[in-house]
Amino acid sequence: MSIGFTEVCLIILFVLLIFGAKRIPELARALGRASYEFKKAKKEIAEEGRELVAEAEKTAQKQDPALPAKDEEKHE
Numbered sequence: 614m615s616i617g618f619t620e621v622c623l624i625i626l627f628v629l630l631i632f633g634a635k636r637i638p639e640l641a642r643a644l645g646r647a648s649y650e651f652k653k654a655k656k657e658i659a660e661e662g663r664e665l666v667a668e669a670e671k672t673a674q675k676q677d678p679a680l681p682a683k684d685e686e687k688h689e
Contacts (some may be wrong), residue, residue: 632640 628637
């Protein structure tokens with residue numbers, strides 16, 4: 614079941630009535646900034662996770678030299 618043209622028009626009309634025409638650009642800007650900050654935080658967390666995994670692999674390699682290094686596994 615999809616949303617038709619009439620339903621979209623009603624939703625837009627409802628949003629205009631609730632927030633007003635002046636307030637909608639402000640809300641759009643705030644939503645854009647929030648989206649940007651969320652993506653930025655997500656990227657930072659992913660990078661930190663990769664760094665932690667790399668650090669854990671180095672620590673494991675130092676503790677047990679019999680473990681193959683990750684680079685050696687890729688070349689074999």
